[in-house]
Amino acid sequence: MENKNGFIKEINENQGLIFKIASIYTNSIEDRNDLMQEIVYQLWKSFHTFDKRSSVSTWMYRVAMNVAIYYLKSAKKKVQTIPMEEQFLHFTEIENKEMEEKWQVLKHHIDKLNLLDKGIIILYLENKSHEEIAQIIGISVSNVGTKFYRIKEKLKQQILKQ
Amino acid sequence: MELDDIKKTWDEMSIQVKEKQNLNLKIFDNMSKRKFHSHLNKIIVPEILGSAVCIGSAVFIGFNFYRLDTISFQIVGVLAILLFVIICVLSLMSIQHLYKAGDINKPYADTLKKFAIEKIKFCKLQKLNLTLSYLLLVTVILLLTRLFGRNEITDSKYFWIFSFSIGYIFLVFFSKFVYKSYNKTIRETENLLNELSN
Structure with missing residues (x-):
C-alpha cells in the first residue's frame, strides 16, 4: 500500500510530463487518453524495478517515451480501448x-x-x-x-x- | 511561431497541467483492474477472421479436389491451397511482433532501433503478402469453374474477359497505391535507422 501511495504521489507530481508526451505522440484525444493510461500502467508495472540511480523524472521520461513508441506500433491494430477514469481524464483538457x-x-x-x-x-x-x-x-x-x-x-x- | 515561441508555449502548458493532481488510490485501483481485464481480451479479431477464411478456403478446395478433373486444374488447386496457407502464416507473422512488448526501461534509442527494424520487416512481409494475393486471385478465378460446377456463367467467354480484366485493373491500381505507401515508409524508417547508427 505504501508503495502504491508513493507511486500515486510521483504520478501526480509528474502527470504534466505524461500528458505532454502522450499528446505529442498521438493525433486524437482518444488516442492520447489511451496512451496516457498505458504509460501510467507500464510505469506502475516497472515501478519496483526503478533503482533510484537516476531521478524519478528521468526514469519516467524514458518509460513514457518507450511506451509511446510501442503504442505507435500497435495503435492501428487496436480493437479494444478501455474507458479512462473520468476524474483522471479531466485534467487532460486544455x-x-x-x-x-x-x-x-x-x-x-x-x-x-x-x-x-x-x-x-x-x-x-x-x-x-x-x-x-x-x-x-x-x-x-x-x-x-x-x-x-x-x-x-x-x-x-x-x-x-x- | 519561432523556436522561442515553441518553448514559451511548452512552458505555459507545463504550468497549466502542473496545477492539477487528480489521481488517487480509488481511481488508480479502478484503472489497474480494467487494464488487467483488457489484457485477457486482447484478441485481434480481423486477423483471426482473415486467417480462418484462408484456412477454411484451403480446406474447401481440399474436400472438393476430386472435382478438378485435369492435371492442370489439379496443379492450380494445389497452388491455391499452398497460397492460402502461406498468406495466412505471413499475415499472422507480420502482426505477431506488434504485440511483443519490449523492455520499457531501455534507452529510447534502443527502442527506436527495434521499432524501425520491425517496421521494415512488417512492410516487406505485407508487400510479399500482397504479391501472393494477386496470384491467389488468378488461381481462384480459374478454380471457380470447376469447384462450383460448369454452368452458363462460367461457360461464357464474357466471364473470363470480365473477371480477368476487372481483376487485373483493380490489382494494378491497388498495388501501385499500396507499394508506394510501403516503400515510402521503408525509406523513412531506413533513414531513421541510419541516423540512429551515426
Missing part, C-alpha cells in the same frame, strides 16, 4: 482556447520531425541538460549537441516555409 490553438501549432511543427528528433526536442523543451538527454535517449552527449543543432535548423526552416 481549458484555454488560445492555449489550445498555440499547442496545436507547436504540435504541428514537432510532428514533422522524425521519432528520434521528436524525443530530443521534447527533452530540450522540458529543460533537460544535454547529459540528461543523452542518458534518457541512450546516445553520447556530443551526439546530442550535434543532433540538437540540426533539429533547431530543421525547425527554423519549417517555420520560415510557413
Whole structure:
C-alpha cells in the first residue's frame, strides 16, 4: 500500500510530463487518453524495478517515451480501448482556447520531425541538460549537441516555409 | 511561431497541467483492474477472421479436389491451397511482433532501433503478402469453374474477359497505391535507422 501511495504521489507530481508526451505522440484525444493510461500502467508495472540511480523524472521520461513508441506500433491494430477514469481524464483538457490553438501549432511543427528528433526536442523543451538527454535517449552527449543543432535548423526552416 | 515561441508555449502548458493532481488510490485501483481485464481480451479479431477464411478456403478446395478433373486444374488447386496457407502464416507473422512488448526501461534509442527494424520487416512481409494475393486471385478465378460446377456463367467467354480484366485493373491500381505507401515508409524508417547508427 505504501508503495502504491508513493507511486500515486510521483504520478501526480509528474502527470504534466505524461500528458505532454502522450499528446505529442498521438493525433486524437482518444488516442492520447489511451496512451496516457498505458504509460501510467507500464510505469506502475516497472515501478519496483526503478533503482533510484537516476531521478524519478528521468526514469519516467524514458518509460513514457518507450511506451509511446510501442503504442505507435500497435495503435492501428487496436480493437479494444478501455474507458479512462473520468476524474483522471479531466485534467487532460486544455481549458484555454488560445492555449489550445498555440499547442496545436507547436504540435504541428514537432510532428514533422522524425521519432528520434521528436524525443530530443521534447527533452530540450522540458529543460533537460544535454547529459540528461543523452542518458534518457541512450546516445553520447556530443551526439546530442550535434543532433540538437540540426533539429533547431530543421525547425527554423519549417517555420520560415510557413 | 519561432523556436522561442515553441518553448514559451511548452512552458505555459507545463504550468497549466502542473496545477492539477487528480489521481488517487480509488481511481488508480479502478484503472489497474480494467487494464488487467483488457489484457485477457486482447484478441485481434480481423486477423483471426482473415486467417480462418484462408484456412477454411484451403480446406474447401481440399474436400472438393476430386472435382478438378485435369492435371492442370489439379496443379492450380494445389497452388491455391499452398497460397492460402502461406498468406495466412505471413499475415499472422507480420502482426505477431506488434504485440511483443519490449523492455520499457531501455534507452529510447534502443527502442527506436527495434521499432524501425520491425517496421521494415512488417512492410516487406505485407508487400510479399500482397504479391501472393494477386496470384491467389488468378488461381481462384480459374478454380471457380470447376469447384462450383460448369454452368452458363462460367461457360461464357464474357466471364473470363470480365473477371480477368476487372481483376487485373483493380490489382494494378491497388498495388501501385499500396507499394508506394510501403516503400515510402521503408525509406523513412531506413533513414531513421541510419541516423540512429551515426
